[in-house]
Every structure is written in C-alpha cells, then in structure tokens.
Amino acid sequence: MKYLTFALTKGRLANKTLELLEQVGIRCEEMYTDTRKLVFTDEQMGVKFFLAKATDVPTYVEYGAADIGVVGKDVLMEEKKDLFEVLDLGFGRCRMAVAGFPSGRELLDMRGDFKVATKYPEIARHYFLTRHQQPEILKLNGSIELAPIVGLSDVIVDIVETGSTLKENGLMVLDEICPISARMVVNKASMKIELERIQKLTRAVSTILKQKERETRA
Ligand code: PRP
Numbered sequence: 001m002k003y004l005t006f007a008l009t010k011g012r013l014a015n016k017t018l019e020l021l022e023q024v025g026i027r028c029e030e031m032y033t034d035t036r037k038l039v040f041t042d043e044q045m046g047v048k049f050f051l052a053k054a055t056d057v058p059t060y061v062e063y064g065a066a067d068i069g070v071v072g073k074d075v076l077m078e079e080k081k082d083l084f085e086v087l088d089l090g091f092g093r094c095r096m097a098v099a100g101f102p103s104g105r106e107l108l109d110m111r112g113d114f115k116v117a118t119k120y121p122e123i124a125r126h127y128f129l130t131r132h133q134q135p136e137i138l139k140l141n142g143s144i145e146l147a148p149i150v151g152l153s154d155v156i157v158d159i160v161e162t163g164s165t166l167k168e169n170g171l172m173v174l175d176e177i178c179p180i181s182a183r184m185v186v187n188k189a190s191m192k193i194e195l196e197r198i199q200k201l202t203r204a205v206s207t208i209l210k211q212k213e214r215e216t217r218a
Contacts, residue, residue, distance in 0.1 A: 003046055003047060004047050004197055004201075005065070005066045006021075006048070006066060006070070007052050007060040007061055007065070008050070009052065009182075010052065013054075013091070013182050016091045017089070018031065021205075024204035026201070027042065027045070028048075031049055050066070055079065057070070057071040057075065058075060058076060058185065059081065061081070061083050061186070062081040063187075064189055067198070068186055070183070070184055071183060071185065072092055072180055072183070073088075073178075073180045073182075074123070077096075078122045078123055082188065083188060084185060084191055085183050086184050086186050086202050087183065087206060087209070088181055089182040089183065089184060089205070090209055090212070091182050093181045094159045095159065095161075095179055096120070096157070096159055096160075096176075097157070097159075097173045097174070097175065097176050098157055098173070098176075099155065099158060099171050099173050100155035101172075102172055104155045104174050107155070108174055113135065114135045114153075114154040115135060115136045115137075115153040116138065116156065117138045117148070117156045117157075118139065118144060118156060118157040119140060119141060121137045123177065124137050124157040135154075138152065145169050149169060149171075155174060
C-alpha cells in the first residue's frame with residue numbers, strides 16, 4: 001500500500017491535527033518519540049507525517065511531496081497554490097484584519113496614499129483593490145504591530161486572535177477582512193489516485209467535526 005503523506009503546520013496546528021486524526025483512528029506512534037527525525041512513518045497505518053513551516057505546507061502539497069496538508073486559511077489565501085481545499089477544521093480560529101491607531105480609520109476612508117505593513121502582501125493588495133485603493137505595501141516577517149508604533153506604516157494587515165497584542169499597544173481593528181481557521185488541503189493528483197482513502201478520511205473527520213459542533217451548541 002502506498003503511504004498517505006501528511007504535511008502539518010509546526011506548532012499548535014500540528015498538535016490539534018494529530019488529536020483530530022487520532023479520533024478517526026490515525027495515529028503515528030513515532031511522532032510521540034523524542035527524536036531528531038523529520039519524517040515519521042506508521043507502517044501499519046500506511047501513513048507518513050512531516051512538520052513544516054506554515055508558508056511551506058501549500059508548496060509541499062501542490063507538488064505532491066505530501067498528499068494532504070493542514071494549514072491556516074491565511075496562508076492559503078496568500079500563497080494561492082493549485083490544490084484542493086477540502087475541509088474547514090474549525091480550530092486555529094482568528095480574523096484577518098486591518099488595524100492601526102484609532103486615527104487610522106479616517107485615513108483609510110479618505111485616501112489611497114498610505115503605507116500598510118503586513119506579512120500578507122497579496123491579501124492586503126487584494127483587499128485594498130476591492131476598495132479602489134493602492135497604498136504602498138511593506139512586507140514584514142513578524143511583530144507587525146511594531147510598524148505603526150515606530151512610524152514605518154500607517155496601518156497593518158494582520159491576524160488578530162485574542163486582540164491583546166493590539167490592545168496592549170494602543171492599536172485597534174479598523175476593518176475585518178475575513179475569518180480564518182485551519183484547513184485540510186489535498187494534492188490534485190492524489191485526490192484522483194487515492195480518492196477512496198482520502199474520501200474515507202475526510203468523511204470521518206467531518207463526522208467528528210459535526211459531532212463537536214453539536215456538543216458545543218448543546
Ligand atoms: C500573531 C499576529 C499578531 C498576534 C495576534 O503573531 O501576527 O501579532 O499573533 O494575536 P493576539 O490577537 O492574540 O494578540 P505571532 O505570535 O504569530 O508572531 P509574529 O509577531 O512573529 O508574527
């Protein structure tokens with residue numbers, strides 16, 4: 001049997017994904033051992049797992065190095081890779097937003113010649129184009145909230161989870177772009193070749209997710 005290979009986003013998303021997969025009977029023992037290994041195999045299950053940086057997961061899946069990936073919608077929107085997005089896993093929830101000082105709201109409504117700092121230049125460009133604005137977009141790699149504070153940009157486009165980073169720095173959400181959560185993605189060729197196994201997996205995961213949703217509503 002060919003291995004079904006999973007590329008997971010390192011960190012919290014990977015842990016949540018492993019928990020979820022365990023609930024549908026997929027467990028890779030080797031992942032729980034203290035090792036420097038990069039790829040983990042479970043012969044019995046016929047699965048392989050590896051952990052990658054979020055922004056790299058769509059590339060591994062698009063090129064078939066992984067059949068299945070789990071990554072945030074923010075990364076999928078930014079990377080725009082050719083793959084199938086099959087499931088919203090419901091965890092890793094946050095919002096993509098425009099944020100800044102309260103005075104930034106006026107600036108956003110009035111002008112197009114402002115500066116935006118972000119880790120997500122494609123998402124930012126697309127959002128402002130829908131508003132017929134073409135601000136200067138500055139790509140940063142982290143601590144985006146710093147940009148308006150030190151005068152590098154007027155506003156930022158970034159993910160907001162609890163909102164505490166914004167609040168503690170005197171910043172606020174000026175506009176919400178879209179909700180974000182973890183998604184399961186599938187390589188296009190794998191979807192044909194491994195259709196049966198992948199469908200079995202997505203159906204099982206989807207049943208668990210619906211069950212969880214019912215439990216939280218009750
Ligand atoms: C993310 C994001 C915000 C923060 C939002 O940064 O870029 O800075 O989390 O979370 P909050 O609304 O709960 O405060 P991350 O921690 O991933 O690190 P980074 O600053 O290096 O991007």
